[in-house]
Amino acid sequence: MTQQELAELERSIERMMDLARAFGLDFYPMRFEVCPADVLYTFGAYGMPTRFHHWSFGKTFHRMKLDYDLGLSRIYELVINSNPCYAFLLDGNTLLQNKTVCAHVLGHCDFFKNNAAFRHTSRDMVERMASSAERIYHYELEHGRRHVEELLDAGLAIAEHVDPSEEGRNARRASKERMYRQRLGQRPQSTRKVREPGPYDDLFELDGPLPQPAEEFIPTRILNKDVMLFIIENSDALEEWERDILSMLREEMLYFWPQLETKIMNEGWATYWHLRIMREMDLSDEEAVEFAKMHSGVVLPSRTSINPYHVGLAIWEDIERRWNEPTKEEQERYGRRPGEGREKMFEVREVETDVSFLRNYLTKDLIEKLDLYVYQKVGNDWRVVEKDWEKVRDALVASRINGGIPVLYVEDGDYRRNGELLIRHAYEGMELDLRHLEKTLPYFYRLWGRPVHLQTVVEGRDVTFTYDGKKVQRSFAKD
Amino acid sequence: MVDFTLQREDWSLHRKGHIDQERHREKVREAIREHLADLVSDESLIMSDGKQIIKIPIRSLEEYRIRYNFQKGKHVGSGSGDTAVGDHVARGPPDADGQPGPGQGEGAGSEPGVDYAEAEVTLEDVQQELFRELELPDLAEKDEADMVVDTVEFRDVRKKGITANIDKKRTLLQALRHAKKDDRVVITPDDLRYKTWETIVKPDSNAVILAMMDLSGSMGLFEKYCARTFFFWMTRFLRTKYANVQIRYIAHHTEAHEVDEEYFFTKGESGGTICSSAYQYALDMVNREYPPERYNIYPIHFSDGDNLTSDNEKCVQLVKDLSSVSRMFGYAEVNQYSRSSTLMSAYGKLQIPRFRTYVIRDKSEIYGALRHFFSQQQGVKSA
Numbered sequence: 001m002t003q004q005e006l007a008e009l010e011r012s013i014e015r016m017m018d019l020a021r022a023f024g025l026d027f028y029p030m031r032f033e034v035c036p037a038d039v040l041y042t043f044g045a046y047g048m049p050t051r052f053h054h055w056s057f058g059k060t061f062h063r064m065k066l067d068y069d070l071g072l073s074r075i076y077e078l079v080i081n082s083n084p085c086y087a088f089l090l091d092g093n094t095l096l097q098n099k100t101v102c103a104h105v106l107g108h109c110d111f112f113k114n115n116a117a118f119r120h121t122s123r124d125m126v127e128r129m130a131s132s133a134e135r136i137y138h139y140e141l142e143h144g145r146r147h148v149e150e151l152l153d154a155g156l157a158i159a160e161h162v163d164p165s166e167e168g169r170n171a172r173r174a175s176k177e178r179m180y181r182q183r184l185g186q187r188p189q190s191t192r193k194v195r196e197p198g199p200y201d202d203l204f205e206l207d208g209p210l211p212q213p214a215e216e217f218i219p220t221r222i223l224n225k226d227v228m229l230f231i232i233e234n235s236d237a238l239e240e241w242e243r244d245i246l247s248m249l250r251e252e253m254l255y256f257w258p259q260l261e262t263k264i265m266n267e268g269w270a271t272y273w274h275l276r277i278m279r280e281m282d283l284s285d286e287e288a289v290e291f292a293k294m295h296s297g298v299v300l301p302s303r304t305s306i307n308p309y310h311v312g313l314a315i316w317e318d319i320e321r322r323w324n325e326p327t328k329e330e331q332e333r334y335g336r337r338p339g340e341g342r343e344k345m346f347e348v349r350e351v352e353t354d355v356s357f358l359r360n361y362l363t364k365d366l367i368e369k370l371d372l373y374v375y376q377k378v379g380n381d382w383r384v385v386e387k388d389w390e391k392v393r394d395a396l397v398a399s400r401i402n403g404g405i406p407v408l409y410v411e412d413g414d415y416r417r418n419g420e421l422l423i424r425h426a427y428e429g430m431e432l433d434l435r436h437l438e439k440t441l442p443y444f445y446r447l448w449g450r451p452v453h454l455q456t457v458v459e460g461r462d463v464t465f466t467y468d469g470k471k472v473q474r475s476f477a478k479d
Numbered sequence: 480m481v482d483f484t485l486q487r488e489d490w491s492l493h494r495k496g497h498i499d500q501e502r503h504r505e506k507v508r509e510a511i512r513e514h515l516a517d518l519v520s521d522e523s524l525i526m527s528d529g530k531q532i533i534k535i536p537i538r539s540l541e542e543y544r545i546r547y548n549f550q551k552g553k554h555v556g557s558g559s560g561d562t563a564v565g566d567h568v569a570r571g572p573p574d575a576d577g578q579p580g581p582g583q584g585e586g587a588g589s590e591p592g593v594d595y596a597e598a599e600v601t602l603e604d605v606q607q608e609l610f611r612e613l614e615l616p617d618l619a620e621k622d623e624a625d626m627v628v629d630t631v632e633f634r635d636v637r638k639k640g641i642t643a644n645i646d647k648k649r650t651l652l653q654a655l656r657h658a659k660k661d662d663r664v665v666i667t668p669d670d671l672r673y674k675t676w677e678t679i680v681k682p683d684s685n686a687v688i689l690a691m692m693d694l695s696g697s698m699g700l701f702e703k704y705c706a707r708t709f710f711f712w713m714t715r716f717l718r719t720k721y722a723n724v725q726i727r728y729i730a731h732h733t734e735a736h737e738v739d740e741e742y743f744f745t746k747g748e749s750g751g752t753i754c755s756s757a758y759q760y761a762l763d764m765v766n767r768e769y770p771p772e773r774y775n776i777y778p779i780h781f782s783d784g785d786n787l788t789s790d791n792e793k794c795v796q797l798v799k800d801l802s803s804v805s806r807m808f809g810y811a812e813v814n815q816y817s818r819s820s821t822l823m824s825a826y827g828k829l830q831i832p833r834f835r836t837y838v839i840r841d842k843s844e845i846y847g848a849l850r851h852f853f854s855q856q857q858g859v860k861s862a
Contacts (some may be wrong), residue, residue, distance in 0.1 A: 373553055405546070
């Protein structure tokens with residue numbers, strides 16, 4: 001982009017932000033950075049301007065950059081959920097492309113700021129991840145690059161298994177508090193009179209009776225979705241610095257999690273708004289054509305997957321229409337009044353995530369209009385197997401559960417009374433990739449230090465995969 | 480109210496992606512090294528013209544996760560308006576050739592079913608790792624006119640020359656010299672200094688490889704495949720590393736004759752096996768064309784070991800003769816089922832340091848054979 005274009009972009013952004021505010025969008029202060037493809041793709045691969053080194057990011061970067069160089073695909077923009085909100089624009093984009101991107105980004109930022117799933121994400125994650133990177137770098141100096149890399153390999157392999165619920169997010173703090181309270185509760189009680197706490201209590205305690213096991217917390221059999229946290233807190237095989245790195249990975253995953261859970265909503269929302277904002281801008285004829293081309297490229301449907309821009313936009317526009325022009329029945333039964341479309345949209349963007357968004361607003365009419373279908377492998381070919389709208393909707397919803405990642409629970413941290421780790425896959429009809437499973441188990445083992453078992457279902461039968469440090473074994477449950 | 484900034488910084492020092500990309504490449508190389516034995520015998524790699532990129536599975540490069548089995552799952556797609564049950568969506572994995580996903584690359588990495596198990600490796604990548612370890616054993620310098628190579632050496636600095644060869648250090652020194660009185664350093668055309676080369680004739684070692692292959696009827700597909708794979712890598716290795724190596728191809732069944740490279744690598748013959756015919760042919764060739772005082776001679780023979788029993792004695796004698804004129808004589812036997820072969824049992828008793836034998840039971844052992852023959856010391860013994 002030339003200096004001139006940059007100046008015009010600046011003027012446009014000001015105008016677009018006014019428009020966006022008038023529409024009711026509510027976003028953080030924006031920091032737009034224009035950067036070359038190399039840099040944008042680096043940020044894209046790492047998910048952040050500064051993050052720790054790992055070869056997997058290098059691999060992603062290489063692939064994305066290659067696709068860009070070959071003209072196969074391109075990222076137009078990258079936006080970070082933070083306050084102020086950072087957005088990175090590609091220097092090689094045309095002026096109009098970057099205008100569209102800015103409008104799109106305003107939609108994302110409004111979503112980050114107002115959607116409930118993002119409420120607890122750290123808005124200073126840019127700095128936090130930079131300082132994590134710094135810390136990991138120091139561990140590299142201290143413990144060797146290979147050692148750190150090997151830990152990151154294992155940590156990243158299982159980092160998706162966290163508990164992003166309110167309870168789960170605070171679990172680390174909660175369990176620390178619980179341990180602290182337990183210790184307080186074990187203060188000497190009967191032998192001595194209750195005294196004011198003093199600085200040498202811990203020494204006096206040594207004379208006291210043996211502490212009784214606490215009643216409120218027995219960690220032998222609990223249902224724990226946060227496999228990562230369970231390992232961080234309970235593994236014997238980790239050193240302190242290793243726990244520290246894993247905690248950082250967990251924190252980063254919790255930060256990214258809402259984005260996994262709102263992909264369709266978020267992209268649809270941003271697309272809806274770039275369309276509305278760009279319509280209000282004064283575009284020349286050529287620009288209007290270029291915009292139309294770019295927009296239709298973004299919402300191009302795919303035969304083999306769901307384009308979140310395409311489906312998301314369609315659902316948002318459908319919500320607007322249905323609440324703007326409710327049918328007679330809807331007016332009578334639900335008391336909807338015409339013209340409430342926008343209001344409804346803002347409510348939805350605040351309270352839903354993809355799963356509820358699809359379940360509540362992907363209607364029969366929409367599914368038919370979008371010609372959505374379920375397909376599956378039949379012999380060697382992939383064929384359409386289902387057109388019934390409820391089945392299609394349910395399949396789509398199922399694919400979005402837990403961000404599309406299989407749900408695991410820690411069943412037992414002292415399995416076989418031998419400190420072995422038993423993990424259960426919450427099977428709901430979708431089988432796991434067994435090759436990947438067998439390759440991931442050693443990572444669990446690396447972090448747990450003892451044999452690891454994972455229960456799942458294959459071909460309708462219960463199976464337990466066990467890795468004992470040497471090889472993976474399958475054992476089928478006896479019928 | 481202005482609550483935004485738009486800026487463009489200088490990002491030229493931002494190299495992070497490239498640094499980790501390099502680390503990834505390093506890991507690819509490591510993986511290639513670990514998988515050399517499999518790669519060396521990979522048919523698709525050998526059949527390619529060398530330019531083609533071959534995908535090979537490299538375990539350590541995939542990022543393994545607990546994830547769903549894409550192949551067994553149900554997925555949602557969107558059609559153009561009139562899709563019906565039973566319609567064809569895609570053949571094979573829907574993303575075998577790239578991403579079918581949205582027009583934007585964003586988030587493509589999280590697409591299920593995209594298999595990154597494969598790393599792209601070219602013939603050159605494999606070669607680089609493989610040839611690092613190989614060399615002609617016991618190569619001696621032989622003095623003879625045609626064993627020379629022309630090399631260039633930069634030895635001189637002159638005032639005239641090609642721009643690409645500017646000697647920056649000397650040019651700058653020159654400029655500094657006359658710039659002393661002035662505080663600005665200006666390089667004038669007079670300061671320019673050029674590195675200049677001389678052509679030097681360097682004596683090099685001359686070597687000849689006598690590649691002998693049994694093409695008799697008993698050599699099945701597997702046997703021929705192993706032999707040719709071995710010779711394929713050998714030929715490439717010699718041509719890459721040595722300037723003056725000749726390769727002569729001798730095919731034999733009951734009688735031996737010299738063939739050209741193409742014939743050697745592609746044609747099959749049939750008939751019985753008399754190995755001594757090849758050895759005799761090689762010995763004659765040596766006597767005729769390659770005096771041992773001028774050439775490093777390396778006969779290498781591939782067979783399935785199924786020799787005419789009455790011929791074995793003659794073979795042993797010829798092996799002794801050939802070994803005495805050679806720097807190394809290699810005999811490789813492709814023996815898939817570990818039969819006891821007549822030829823190997825005869826050779827087993829021989830105690831000639833320059834005579835090396837190797838048994839290939841499995842494709843992956845071709846790599847072992849290469850290392851065994853083309854290493855300075857008696858290399859890895861076949862198990």
